[in-house]
Amino acid sequence: IANAFEVAFSDIAASFEQLFQIAFPGGEGKLSLSNPENPLETGVDITARPGEKSIKRLSLLSGGERSLVALTFLFSVIKCRPAPFCILDEVDAALDDINLCRFLDLVAELTNDTQLLIISHQKRTMEAGDYLYGISMPTEGITKVISEKKSSNQTSNQETNQLEN
């Protein structure tokens, strides 16, 4: 079992460094074993340096930075050991425009092998989807799924607004 973990860790750590360059160009991210002498029980640590800032503890990172580091970690696991599907509920809520684009670049890294279901309020995320579902409550308390748009390039801004409100 230690071997399966160690092999996976080594793949995922390499993938994390690569995806980190997409999320934080010019920055540096690494995964490391908290206790390398004890492969059966060691934990996994994350080091993250956005851009040219100095490396410091993760808690000091900003809300948006923390979201993006966390997603980089999760996506590096899924990229190396693809799951059939992945569901993300408003994971982009703290991201500003620039980081939102980088998040969508990370998403693009997964789409070949993993089906994605993303809940979001952000317009750019809506535009990045292949398909769009609108959820609403025309009768209060009862959900209605009001439309599915195939290939959202065909979705006009008006429809997107209508789905959102």
Added chain:
Amino acid sequence: IANAFEVAFSDIAASFEQLFQIAFPGGEGKLSLSNPENPLETGVDITARPGEKSIKRLSLLSGGERSLVALTFLFSVIKCRPAPFCILDEVDAALDDINLCRFLDLVAELTNDTQLLIISHQKRTMEAGDYLYGISMPTEGITKVISEKKSSNQTSNQETNQLEN
């Protein structure tokens, strides 16, 4: 001491019901004592019913609904016992457009007696401010405060975008 708490509770509970109507028109919100026979130790419970939905436990409410219920509670405390200032860091992150307007209506209830400092990525919140400060990092790692606009009615959309990015 029990008396100061009971008097405050009674004011705040009345204020909570009133502010709840602003946050959730047609809904119903109440504060209650978890242990009325023991005023020295009783806790405080929140019941919330958004709109015409039925009352259920708070955990079942949506992300946006929970933010707004929490803010209604905090604002009812501040409204009854005004603090000189109140600082809100991205409390509107989960709110859709409609709830964002209701949040800003709640903010308006406090502005006479309390100075507000609000951090936000939302355009409507920026427009609701009397003053705007832009924070940026032209040199990576070092914060620069790049401008203060008096009376944000004068701030053009271009300036707001520039401050945000």
Added chain:
Amino acid sequence: MFLKSLVLKGFKSFADTTKLDFEPGVTVVVGPNGSGKSNLVDAISWVLGSQSPHAIRSGKMEDVIFQGSKKRAALGRAEVSLVFDNESGTIPMDFPEIKISRTLFKTGESEYAINGSVCRLMDVADLLSDGGMGKSQHTIVSQGEVDTVLNDRSEERRLVIEEAA
């Protein structure tokens, strides 16, 4: 191997029978606060066998049954079915489509089924584990939960990698 469709009936705010069809690729779900988007995510966790009411924002499992609103009486059961496309043969069963269903009655009784045949929770768990969906903790990211992986202790991050390995 990907999700093909999801049917909900009486699950949380999905009082009416609702069907969603999915394609490989990226599907984005949008809608106002409280409309039912996260409930959709809960339904998928639930039909995959989640035993924790807390993970789907509930106090007890019965909370997932539609509790009624001003315009509609409460229902007696919640039912969710999820269909997988199995053309790739990822799940070692001789079916091109595999349907997993879960029903919960107000009485507390629970029922699971695979392709319409009643089975035990353990059969569902085995099937998912064969399909590489054994532990979905890193593949379903709930609202507000993105950065838990940064707060986790090192050992918990190890678990994420071990389960994916």
Added chain:
Amino acid sequence: MFLKSLVLKGFKSFADTTKLDFEPGVTVVVGPNGSGKSNLVDAISWVLGSQSPHAIRSGKMEDVIFQGSKKRAALGRAEVSLVFDNESGTIPMDFPEIKISRTLFKTGESEYAINGSVCRLMDVADLLSDGGMGKSQHTIVSQGEVDTVLNDRSEERRLVIEEAA
């Protein structure tokens, strides 16, 4: 009684001396992820006497001193000053303006001052308590913390009301 100005020097990402002026009313702070907005909020909690590194996202108090970046060396101390307008006489001191300062040296030594005169933490705490800012837990809402008041046990919500009473 309201905040008049804030000066930061060497506090987190505020490597350069930075001054912000405030007016009564609503001030909105905007800017990209990681630019320093929440650091501003931390600075205010900190100068008001916060003794918990955790409350300002730090591991130990020394984390608040500017740690350097590629282009700038680390600094030896962090200093924050907050000036209150006291024309209303809310704080029983014969000053129209009251300045509270806090300095932390890399050595771990800490210094507080009121209107330039060195004092103890206790003097700052007493002054704030006279000014109705005794406990600011419900008046400073940190990023991501909005709905903690819903998760709190009943007794903790009682505390919020008691402290405001």
